[in-house]
Structure formats: C-alpha cells, structure tokens
Amino acid sequence: MSSTSNYWGLIKNGIFAENPIFRVALSLCPAVAVSSGLKNGFLMGVAVLFVQTMVNVTVSIIRRFIHPKVRIPSYMFVIATWVTVTDLMMAAFARDVYRQMGLYIQLIVAYAIILSRAELFASKNKVAPSFFDGLGMGIGFFFALIVISFFRELLGKGSLWGIPIVDFKPMLIMILPTGGFFAVGILMGLFNWIDIRFFGGGGASGGGH
C-alpha cells in the first residue's frame, strides 16, 4: 500500500465501485433532503468531503490509542469535532447559505457513511491510505449529490445554480422529497446498468439510511 497506483485505486473505489450513494446506498437521507438544488448539493458535498477526509486521517492517527470497547464513541467525538469545525467555518464565511443549510451541516455527525469508513477502513490502515480512502469516498458522495441535484433542480425548478435556464413549466414533484427518491432510484439503476454492461460487475446494492 505505498505506490501511487494504489492510492489512485482507493480514490476510484470511492467514486465508482463503492460509491456511497449509488452502490453502497448509505446516507440516502441527506442525498434526498439536501439535493433539491445544485448549490445546496455542491456545498453539502464539499462539507462531507472535508469531514470524511479529516475524520479518516484523525482516526487513523489515533487508532492505536483507542480501546476497542469504546471505539464507536471515540469516533463520534472525532466526527463531531470536525463537523463543528465545518459548521463554524460556514457560519463565518458563507452566512447566506448557512442560514438555509445550517441544520443539515450539523447532521453530518449522523451520516452512516462517515462512521462506516472510520470503522471499516481508517481504524485498520495507515494514515496515507486512510486519507486517500476518505478523499475517494468524499468525492464519490460529492459526485452523487451533484448528479442528483443537477437533475432535480433542472426538472423541478427549470433552473441551475438558481439561474433560470428553461422556459417550460417544470415538474414540481422533483424538488419535493418524492422526487428525490425517484431521482436516487433511477440514477442507482443507471449506475448498476453501467456497471453490469461495461465493467462486468454484479450490480449489487445494499440498503441503508
């Protein structure tokens, strides 16, 4: 686990093979709740990317000092710390957005994907691979949110990044939670199809929350 190709493989793993939303189906809750607009999706993706990477690095550094019996509370402390950092930074530098998204940023604490990567990967690996794993997972989540929120905003509001671009009557359902499930489900199917058709994968998908 030291050559650069392995690190590249870890990043690719997070984006394609174990994409948090489309393949592992974890953290669907924020994927549906926050992705009604491209701007929200982008910022949430960046926040999760940052928290995931930093949590993986921190957990990997302190992995030898944590007794196995208290590892989950310890990870939660680490995650809560980095979420607070993100929260305060957003409150300081992006006030307008923070007013809309503040609650969801704090909820990153409870995202299944972050805890599961800390438990499954960072607690068993050295710092450098953990960093790249967190980066890959974060980019995968970011990518998924961008794709979902792109379609939802375009079809639901007829705009992108808040700028109106099409003139037809949009489908209101797509910015409601129902539309979020439609978008996630159809894109998940599409990714499975791509995986089976072009990469010979099994098209597996688990369940999560």
Next chain:
Amino acid sequence: MEKTDKQQLIVTVSPHIKSEESVTRIMWSVNLSLLPAITMGAYFFGPKALFVTVLCIISSLLSEYFVQKGLKKKVTVSDGSAFLTGLLLGMNLPSSLWSFSPFTIHIPVIGSVVAIIITKQLFGGLGYNIFNPALIGRAFLLISFPKAMTIWNTPSSAFFGLDAKTAATPLGILKEEGAQKLIEAFGDTTNLYSQLLLGHRAGSIGETSAIALLFGAGFLMYKRYITWHLPISFLASAALLAWVFGGKDMQTGKMLLFHGDPVVHLLSGGIILGAFFMATDYVTCPSVRRGQIVFGIGCGALTMLIRLKGGYPEGVMFAILLMNCFAPLIDKNMRTRVFGFVKKKETKQ
C-alpha cells in the same frame, strides 16, 4: 387437439379443465366496459376529451413497447393492459389539458410514461406492480403540475362547442363554499342529483357520468370479472361517513353530525370510477373476499377523511394508493382456511 390417425393420449398435469378466460380477454373486456363512460365524456367535453384520452393510450402503448424492447422482455403490448392504463389515466385527466397556449399537451405523455415505465415495468411488469399505474401517473401529474391539472372545463352538450369556460367541480364548490352554494349552482336538489347522475358537471373526462360508469360496472359484474365486495364496501363506508360527518352548520360553520349528504359525495368526484374500475385492479387489491371488504372500507374511510378534512377537495386517488400499500398485508392476514386443515390449539402461554 388435432385428430391424427392414431388416437393419442395426452399426459399432462392438472388443471385439465380450462376456461376460455385469459388476461388478454379480461383486459379488453374492461376496456370495453369503459366505453360508455368515455362516450359520455366526449359528449360533454367535446373532441378535446377524446384527444387527451387517445394521447394517453398511444403514449402508454409506445412506452410499454419501448421499455419491453429495452429490457429485452417479451413484448406484450397487445394484451390490453397498457391500453387500459392509458385509458384510465386519460379518463382521470381534465379535458383542458389539450391546449397549445399555455402548452400542456406534454402533461398526459409524462403521466403515461411514469405510469408504464416507472410504476409498472420497473417493478417487474404486469402482475408485479405494487401500485395502480394509472393512479400513480395521475398523482405524479397532480403534484407536478397543480395548476394545469385543476382547470376544469364546463360541460357543453354541443359537441363542437368552442367555448371552453372553466368552472369548479362540485366537490370544489362543496369544500370552498358549502352545500347550500352547490345546490344553488344547479337549481334545486332534484336537478343537482339528476345532473350528477348523468354527468353534466365539471370534472375529469371519464369520472363525471355515474350512470355510464355503473352500466360498465354492471357488465363487469355480469361477466364476474369483479365482485360486489370491494366496490360496495368502498361506497357504503364512504356514504356512511359522509352522512355522519359531512354536515355543516351554515351559521357557525361547525360540524353538524348526521346531516351530511351521502348522495352528493357518491355521485361527484371520481369515487364511482375509482371503486369499480381502479380499486378492483387484480394486481393491487387483496385477492381474498374478506380482505377486499377491509380494503374497500379503508379506501372509503380515507377518501372521506381527505375530502372532509384534507387539503385536496378529492381524495379517491390517494386513498386507493395508500390502501394499495396494505394489500399484501391484508392478504397475508386474511388467508382462507385450507380445506381439511384443523387449527392447532395455541400452545404458547
């Protein structure tokens, strides 16, 4: 069996006596039974009504064909089920959707695509869908395009009448302005009842004419494709709740128990179309008779809950969709006893 020189014995597993019935035959019979209602719809709302319905049918058939081709399944467009979905969806839409400015012709097409591709084929095709495809199509459209979906044209008996005035549906008037106003709008109570029975009112294309729908339903019952259990329990529970809770004191606006008008509630809205043609969909309703009664009562209760207390004036669609979720549960808990099976005594304390 072809007769050959040698008399052959055919060895097969049971069943040995087969009836003429098939899915295809039942589906086309249901399509046929909807003919009177769609004729009345076309008579009241003009050629626009026919255009909307035909558009729904064509886009449903095309969606079915292309999705089955795309998923490499056997193409079963001719079995009439996609035709039926399109027809039912079209009958549930307002005729005002056929309009070029504002452009709303794409709306029936989107509804058909959602109904056939997402609700039916992605869940496994005919027989595997959890929800009634036509109703999901309509729910999708109602939530997506709330304004275009609630512009109701007034019926005109002149087939080529060019005036397309808009009006509120009877349930809309009942919800917004009260029962007194509804009777005033139609003259007197007798006139109101007869107009509602005939279908001379604003509403979706195929839902207005109660008498034509009942004629079609009678045909289905005569052919035994549907039984009385589900529709009657649906209508009876809705009527009972309408009678008990539907009344309103004009001065105070408070609820007046046992003063509601069940006839208005049964004849307006889509409850007759829903009870006889959509709740009874074989795939999405329980197959046990007792379960069908429970299903019908649930539909009736939810319909009246939405009509009297909810935000929408009409609740048949959401009531049936909600009960669709419960159909497997009802089936599981209301299985008939197997012949010759003796119930074991409870051994648990």
